[in-house]
Amino acid sequence: MSKAILQLDALSCPACMTKIQSALEKQTGVATVKVLFNAAKVKADFDAEQISADQLANTVTDLGYEVKSVKTK
Amino acid sequence: MKMQRFINQHINQVTLLTAILIGIGLLGKVFASNTIYTLAFISASIISAVPIILRAASALRFKTISIELLVSIAVIGAFMIGEYNESAIVTFLFLFGTFLEDKTLAKTRHSIKDLTQMAPTTALVINDDGQAEETDVDFVDVGDTVLVKTGAQIPVDGKITEGSGHLNEASITGESKLVTKNVGDPVYSGTFVDNGTIKVQANKVGDDTTFGKIVELVEDAQDTKSPAEKFIDKFATYYTPAVLIIALAVGLLTTDFRLAITVLVLGCPGALVIGAPVSNVAGIGNGAKHGVLIKGGEVMNTFSNVDTVMFDKTGTLTEEKTAVTQVQSYGDQSADLAYAAAVENQSDHPLAKAIVNFARATGVSFDKMQPASSDVIKGRGISAVVNQHRVLIGNRELMKSNQIELSQTQQTDLKSMQQHGRSSVLIAIDGHVQLILGISDVVRAGVRESLQQLKKLGIKKTVMLTGDNQLTAQAVADQIGIDEVHAELLPEQKVTYVKQAQQAGHKVAFVGDGINDSPSLVTADIGIAMGSGTDVAVETSDVVLMSSSFDELIHAYGLSKKTVSNTKENIFIAIATVVMLLIGLVLGFVYMASGMFVHEASILVVIFNAMRLINYRQKKSKLDADQVKVNQYGLS
Numbered sequence: 001m002s003k004a005i006l007q008l009d010a011l012s013c014p015a016c017m018t019k020i021q022s023a024l025e026k027q028t029g030v031a032t033v034k035v036l037f038n039a040a041k042v043k044a045d046f047d048a049e050q051i052s053a054d055q056l057a058n059t060v061t062d063l064g065y066e067v068k069s070v071k072t073k
Numbered sequence: 074m075k076m077q078r079f080i081n082q083h084i085n086q087v088t089l090l091t092a093i094l095i096g097i098g099l100l101g102k103v104f105a106s107n108t109i110y111t112l113a114f115i116s117a118s119i120i121s122a123v124p125i126i127l128r129a130a131s132a133l134r135f136k137t138i139s140i141e142l143l144v145s146i147a148v149i150g151a152f153m154i155g156e157y158n159e160s161a162i163v164t165f166l167f168l169f170g171t172f173l174e175d176k177t178l179a180k181t182r183h184s185i186k187d188l189t190q191m192a193p194t195t196a197l198v199i200n201d202d203g204q205a206e207e208t209d210v211d212f213v214d215v216g217d218t219v220l221v222k223t224g225a226q227i228p229v230d231g232k233i234t235e236g237s238g239h240l241n242e243a244s245i246t247g248e249s250k251l252v253t254k255n256v257g258d259p260v261y262s263g264t265f266v267d268n269g270t271i272k273v274q275a276n277k278v279g280d281d282t283t284f285g286k287i288v289e290l291v292e293d294a295q296d297t298k299s300p301a302e303k304f305i306d307k308f309a310t311y312y313t314p315a316v317l318i319i320a321l322a323v324g325l326l327t328t329d330f331r332l333a334i335t336v337l338v339l340g341c342p343g344a345l346v347i348g349a350p351v352s353n354v355a356g357i358g359n360g361a362k363h364g365v366l367i368k369g370g371e372v373m374n375t376f377s378n379v380d381t382v383m384f385d386k387t388g389t390l391t392e393e394k395t396a397v398t399q400v401q402s403y404g405d406q407s408a409d410l411a412y413a414a415a416v417e418n419q420s421d422h423p424l425a426k427a428i429v430n431f432a433r434a435t436g437v438s439f440d441k442m443q444p445a446s447s448d449v450i451k452g453r454g455i456s457a458v459v460n461q462h463r464v465l466i467g468n469r470e471l472m473k474s475n476q477i478e479l480s481q482t483q484q485t486d487l488k489s490m491q492q493h494g495r496s497s498v499l500i501a502i503d504g505h506v507q508l509i510l511g512i513s514d515v516v517r518a519g520v521r522e523s524l525q526q527l528k529k530l531g532i533k534k535t536v537m538l539t540g541d542n543q544l545t546a547q548a549v550a551d552q553i554g555i556d557e558v559h560a561e562l563l564p565e566q567k568v569t570y571v572k573q574a575q576q577a578g579h580k581v582a583f584v585g586d587g588i589n590d591s592p593s594l595v596t597a598d599i600g601i602a603m604g605s606g607t608d609v610a611v612e613t614s615d616v617v618l619m620s621s622s623f624d625e626l627i628h629a630y631g632l633s634k635k636t637v638s639n640t641k642e643n644i645f646i647a648i649a650t651v652v653m654l655l656i657g658l659v660l661g662f663v664y665m666a667s668g669m670f671v672h673e674a675s676i677l678v679v680i681f682n683a684m685r686l687i688n689y690r691q692k693k694s695k696l697d698a699d700q701v702k703v704n705q706y707g708l709s
Contacts, residue, residue: 010179018137038182038354039189039292064078064131 001031003073004053006042009066011035016065023059027051080124088168091121095161114157121164122148138314143337146317150334151665162666163338170673174347177680181355181687182295188288188361191244191263196228197221199272211279218274221266229275230262230282238269245283245619287619290368291361295354297369301640302349309346316340331664339654339668344675348643351679355686356636363690364619365629372615376599376633381579382532383571383593384555386539388586389603391514391549395423397431399495399511401486407437409507412464413500415442416457420449424498427512428466454498465501477501483509494548514549521553523623530631534579538567538593567593584626601626624691631691639686643679650675 011017017035020042024033029050034043044056057067080087094117101109122145129141144167151160179186196213197205197220205220210228213219218234221227227240239251244263251267254260260273263284279285298306316337324333353370360367367373384390400406414432417425418439432439444464447457453474454467465471469487472479479487479499483506490497495511524535536557539546546560559570571593574581583590583597591613594600602614603621618625654671657663663671 010175010182019132022136036292036296037350038295041292061078064081066078066082 001045002048002053004042004044004046004056005071005073006044006053006057006060007068007071008040008042008060009068011037011040011065019063020060020065023063024056027056027059030056076127080127084124084168085172087120087124088165088172091117091161091165091168094120095165098158098161111157114161117161118148118152118157118164121161121168122152125164125167138317140313140341143313143316143320143341146320147334147337147665150330150337154330156331156665159665163669166666166669166673170669170676173673173677174680177677177684178351181351181358181680181683183358183687188244188291192284192288193226193228193262197225213275213278215275215278218272220270220272222270223266223268225266227260227262227264227266227273229273230277230284231260231273231275233258233260233271234274235272236270238271239267241265241267245287287361287366290366291357294357294367294369294372297371299349299353299370299374299640301374301644302353302370305345305349305644313340332658335658335663335665335668338665339651339658339663339672341672344647344650344672344679345644347676348647348679348683349640351683352636352640352643352686355683356632356639356689359686359689360629360632363625363628364622365625365632366617366619367629367633368615372599373633373636375580376582376616376630377637379580379582379599379630380531380533381536381574381581382527382534383536383538383567383574383581383583383597385567385583385585385590385593386537386541386546386549387514389517389584390520390537390553390555391516394515395427395496395512396515397427397510398513399490399493401483401490401509401511402507403480403483404502404505404507406508407435409500409502410435411437411439411442412459412462412502413466413508413510415439415459416444416447416455416464416466419444419447420455424496424512425455428498428510431510462502463504466498468497469499472499472501472506475501475504477504477506479506491544494542494544494546496545514545516549516552517621517623520623523627524553524555526627527630530627530634532630536570536574538562538570540564564590564592568596571596586621601629628691632686632689635689636686639683643682646675646679646682 017037021033021035024030024042024044029047031045031047035041036043042060046053046056053070053072057070060067094113098110098113098117101107101113125141125148126145129139129145132139133142144163148160148164151163193210196208196210198208198213199205199218199220213229217229219228219231223238233254233256235256237253237255240254240260241251242261242264244265245261254271260271261284262277262282277283280289320333320336320340323336324330327333350370353373356373357367357369367376387393402409410432414429414437417428442459444457444459447455449455450467450471453471454465456463456465456471458464465475465477469479486509487497487499490509490511493511493513495513498510498512499506500508500510527535534557535555536559537546537550537555538559540562541560543560546558550558562570567590571581571583575598580599581597582599582601583593584601584603585591585594586603594602594614599616600614601616601618603618616629618629650671654663654668658668
């Protein structure tokens with residue numbers, strides 16, 4: 001299980017949180033997703049064989065949010 | 074999707090353009106040009122409605138009925154019945170309101186941002202050739218040695234292997250006083266070398282460092298919701314669809330389309346949704362700035378209701394070290410003390426350290442003396458020869474076994490010392506007791522005043538729970554004026570006292586140093602750890618006082634009360650706004666645009682109200698003059 005931390009541009013509406021959360025959770029290979037609203041960060045545990053951190057970042061970008069950096073552990 | 078991102082990035086320009094078009098429209102009205110008026114408002118409506126409708130649609134795809142959806146329907150409705158000015162002004166106010174919210178929210182989140190920006194980015198790693206090479210901090214590994222020069226930031230947690238310096242550890246402890254660090258001392262990532270050059274061997278890097286953990290903790294805490302927030306979140310998920318249904322019902326029953334879309338705008342739950350979280354974000358941020366980590370809104374809430382505080386003694390109310398606090402001399406005090414210090418200087422015993430420190434503090438010089446044939450007698454003390462004088466330092470048994478008798482005065486002095494809870498050390502030179510030193514715990518600076526201040530802030534009872542003996546405990550208690558003392562306790566017995574108080578209906582906070590006290594920290598309603606960055610303390614407790622000071626404890630308690638009342642104020646403001654709008658609607662004062670204005674204004678009011686927490690600061694307790702002296706000389 002890998003862990004990705006995405007740093008986003010500031011989030012302003014609590015609805016964004018739900019959006020990002022459910023969009024990422026729907027991806028295959030993603031186990032848990034935690035969106036930190038105030039820190040504008042997304043922490044996700046995922047299976048590196050099924051999905052990559054970059055794909056996760058792309059999903060968030062497609063929703064209309066800018067991903068500033070991606071870190072994987 | 075591309076389009077949505079484009080619009081998101083240019084939302085400010087969209088808002089500005091709408092404002093200009095509305096201005097042109099109003100000018101058209103002034104010059105009685107109906108065409109300009111109508112055209113300007115129509116284009117303003119369309120331009121500003123697009124981003125709102127897009128957001129509403131994308132939320133709807135994830136089955137969320139958002140505020141944007143209410144506004145979108147209202148605006149489209151107004152547009153259809155030809156109320157172009159209303160639709161333009163409503164959308165503009167909504168966008169402009171969101172813009173102001175972003176700006177002000179950023180202010181309340183500033184404290185975390187400040188924190189993350191303080192994170193080190195580069196490091197000077199010393200490579201195999203002994204050369205320093207600048208690297209990105211992410212590439213530093215555990216075991217690497219880094220060079221840190223004057224003015225630079227320490228990039229890792231580790232130990233000093235070479236050099237020394239004055240460090241500013243404010244980013245970890247909140248305390249800006251410089252600390253001196255030498256070879257072997259631990260240093261923390263994120264702190265600054267104010268003066269000096271050091272080499273540090275890394276034992277923790279990146280997110281594992283204390284600084285990394287603090288950042289993570291504060292980020293998590295700001296998103297950990299209080300019960301009020303959880304309730305409101307739940308409420309909002311039903312409230313927004315309910316507004317939609319109510320508006321529909323109103324429209325069908327009264328067949329008044331205008332009224333129905335007005336209900337949609339007025340029903341937006343803005344201030345209510347944002348009011349509680351924004352107070353907590355500001356409150357937790359304020360704490361982080363002052364060396365107080367409060368783990369979330371729920372902790373904030375519980376902490377504000379605490380009425381009983383229980384303290385561990387050693388390391389919490391008192392410092393880890395002990396000090397000489399009473400001197401009875403029967404000869405030449407400074408000469409005798411010099412002999413004793415010379416002998417004790419070679420020992421690691423805590424009492425020995427206290428004696429050496431005391432000798433140094435009182436200006437007794439003993440460095441040139443060379444003690445010979447020094448011999449430790451287990452459980453009794455130490456004997457040695459200094460400048461041809463035979464020196465015995467230890468307890469009464471040591472004297473007895475060397476056939477040294479105590480005079481009547483000496484016996485009374487010894488007894489009174491023990492009754493005051495002090496450990497006593499007898500010093501005999503050439504067969505006569507010349508000096509008796511009383512050694513006791515050093516109470517942390519300002520504890521007495523802090524306990525009084527806690528009482529003023531609403532704490533009903535303060536309790537000391539300690540494993541130490543009754544006499545010592547009582548002696549400390551008398552100095553600091555604590556309400557209750559329970560001594561000679563095992564860790565599990567401390568837990569029992571916490572539970573008893575809870576069963577009696579009290580909300581209990583336990584303050585400890587986080588290692589042997591962890592059962593009590595977990596049992597108490599609020600566990601408060603004194604910890605200059607120890608991992609256990611940071612993880613097991615609800616509140617961490619980074620520099621272990623009582624000022625931080627008071628600040629934390631006061632802050633929790635302030636934050637909770639701030640949350641209540643915000644909820645009140647939000648509900649009052651809704652009620653006023655409804656009354657206005659019934660009486661016919663309020664229509665879409667004015668309703669949106671009041672609504673956006675109320676959101677800004679709650680944010681501004683929360684921002685007052687950012688600068689909250691507890692007035693420092695004044696140390697009384699006696700205690701300042703005591704701390705200077707280590708006497709009491």
